[in-house]
Amino acid sequence: MNPRFRSAVLPPAIAVVFSVMLCSIVLAISGANVPRTLGVMVAQVGKDTTAVDIVNSAAVYYLAAVAVAIGFQMNLFNIGVEGQYRVAGIVAAVVGGGIALPPVLHPLLIIVAAMFTGAAWALIPALLKAYRGVHEVISTIMMNAIALGVTAYLLRVDVFGEQRGNNVSTHTIPDSGTVGGFGFGSGGTVFGLLLLSVVVGVGYWMLLNRTRFGFELIASGQSPTAAAAGGINAKRMIVSTMLISGAIAGLISLPEILGRDHQFSLTFTAGYGFTGIAVALLGRNHPGGIAFGALLWAFLDRSGLALDNIGVPREIVTIMQGAIVLSVVVAYEAVRRMDLAAEKAEVGEVVAQ
Template sequence: MSQERLLRLGLAISAPLLALVAAFAITSLVLIAAGDPVGEVWSTILSVPASRNFANIVNNATVLYLSGIAVAVGFRMNLFNIGVDGQYRVAAFIAAVVAGEAWLPGHLNTVLAIAAAMLAGAMWAGIAGLLRATRGVSEVISTIMLNFIATGLVAYFLRKAAVRTPGSNTLATKEIPEGSRIPNISIGDGPGQDLYGFLVIAAVVGFAYWFLLNRTRFGFDLRATGQSGTAAVASGINVRRMTIAAMLISGAVAGLVGMPILFGSAYSYGSTFQSGLGFAGIAIALLGRNNPIGIAVGALLFAYLNEQSNPLQILVGVSPDIVAITQGTIVLTVVISYEVVRRFGIRLEQQAVARALTEPPPARPSSPNEEVSA
C-alpha cells in the first residue's frame, strides 16, 4: 500500500476515533458534574450483551439503518429530509391496513403491503420535493410541517380502521395473517432470540443505495447536483427533476422503516407503534457520512447504546437519558472531528505540494550519444 493511501486510511479512521474519545470525555464530565459514578456507568454500558440483548440490538439497528439510508439519499442531493418520521408513520399505517385486509394470498400480500408502504412514503415526501422544485420552499420547513400533519392524519384514520379489543384501550389495525408475515431468523433456543427477517431486505436496500449512487448515471447526476447546482445546470442536468426524484426515493426508503417491526413483531399498526425513528436516522446518516457501511456502523452503535441504557437506572441508579446525551455528543463531535481532520489533510497536501515545488529537479542522466560527442 502506497504512502498516500496509508495517509488517507489513517485520516479516515482518526476522525471517528477522535469523535468517540471526545464524546466519552464530555459524557464523563457530565456524569462527574451530576455526581454519578462514572466507572460503574461505563462498565455497565460497555459490558458484553447477552444473546437476547444482542438480538434486540440487531433488530433495532435494522430499523435505524433504513432510517439512516432514507435520510442519506436526501443528504447526497444536499436536501435535508427531516420528514422521515412522518413518512414512515403514513407508510406503516397504510401497509398495516393493506396487509390486514389480505386481498392477496400468502407472501403476495406481503409484497403488496411493502409496495404500498414505499408508494405512500414516496408520495408524502414528494409533496416537499414538489414544493422545493416549483416554489423554492425549504424542504426543512415543509417536512417538519408534514410530520405534524402525518401524525394527525394517522391518528384520525387509525380510529376509523382500528379493531377494538375488549378490555383494552389500545387502538390497532387488523392483525396481519400468519401466512403474510416475514419469518424471523433464530439465533438461540430461548425467547427473544430472533432476528427480523427483514434484515435481509435492509441489506439489499443498502446495496441498492450504493449501486444507484456510485454505478449509475442517475446517481452521478444526483451527486453532482448536490455538490453544485450551478455546475449541474451548466452540464445539462434538470435540477428540478432531480430534486423531486431524490425526495421520492428518500420517501420510498422511509416507507420501509416501519416494516421490520410491522412484519416481524407487531403484526399491526396501533397507538403503541414505535416512534422517533426518523429523527434518529438523521444522526445516524451524519455519523456514517452517508456511506452504507458507515451508516450500518452508526446504526449498530446507536442500537447498542439504547439497549445497554436499560439497566442503568436499576443497577447503577443513573437515568438512562445519559445515553441520549452520549448519542448527541457523538453526532456533534463527529461533525467537528471530520472537519478538523479534513483541514489537517488539506494542510498536509499543501505542504507536500510546497516541498515538491521547492526541491530541485533530479539531474538527468547523460545518454551514451552525449558521452561520445563529448
C-alpha cells in the first residue's frame, strides 16, 4: 500500500472501528442488544428520506467545516463560525425578503450579502489579532455572544421580525430568491445549494494546492518564523484568512434558508459552527476528508433518531461522535510515529549497508 495513502486513511478507519467497539461496550453495559442497535443504525439509511436528509445535513456541515479548516491551516482557530453564520443568515434572509429581483440575480445577491456579512463579522477579531495581538479564540467566542444578541435584536417584531403564533421570523423570501432542489419523490429533496458546498470544496482544494495564497497559508501554519523570514506578511495573512473563513461561514445557513425555510426564525438550528470544528478535525482539514467527516457526522446525528425509536438512549450517538474525534487524533499520532520509526529503521539499514 502506498504509505502516504496509508497514513491518511488508516487512522480514521482505526478511529471508527475503535469508537464502534467502545460504544458496543457502553451499549452492552446499558443492557441493549448490540448487533440489533448497530443494525438499526445502518438500516435507517435506506428508509424514508433518511439518505437525503443525511446528504443535506452533510452539505451544511461541510461548509461549516471548511470555514473552520481554512483557519486551522495557519493555526488560526476561528471559533466564531457559529456567530458568523447566524448573523449572516439573518442578514441574508432580511435582504432576500426585502428586495425583489429576477430569479438567479436574487439568490446571487443573497449569497453575496451572506458572505459579506460573515466576513465583516470575522473582520473584527481579525483586526484585533493582527494589530492588537488579541487571541482569536477569546475574541471570536465573545463575538459569538454578541452575535446572539444582534440576531435577537434583528428578529424583534419592531425591527425585521414578523410574529407567527409563538414563533418570530423574518419576512418570507419571495420565490424568485429561493433555490429549488433535486427531488427524489418520496425519498425527499436534496438542497440545490449542495452545489455550493461542492464549489466551496473545489475552491478550497484549488486555494491550498494551486495558489500562492494557499502556499503562504500552509507555510504560515507550519512555521510562522520561517514564513516571516520568507517574506510572508503575517498580518495580511491573518486578516485575509479570517475574512475568507468568515465569508464561507456566512454561507452555512443558505442551503436551508434558500432551499427549505425561506426565512430565518427563532427556531433556526444553532450549533453548526461547533459541529464544523469537530468535522474539520475529523477530516484533518483536507477537502476530501472533510466531506467524509461531514457525511459520517450527519449519519451519526441521524442515527440518534433511529435509536430513540427503538428505545436505545440517543446519547450513545454523542458518545460515538466524541470517541471518533478523540481517536482520530490519537490514531493519526500513532500512525505518524509508526511511520517515523519505520523511516528511521529504513535509513538505518541503508546507512548500515
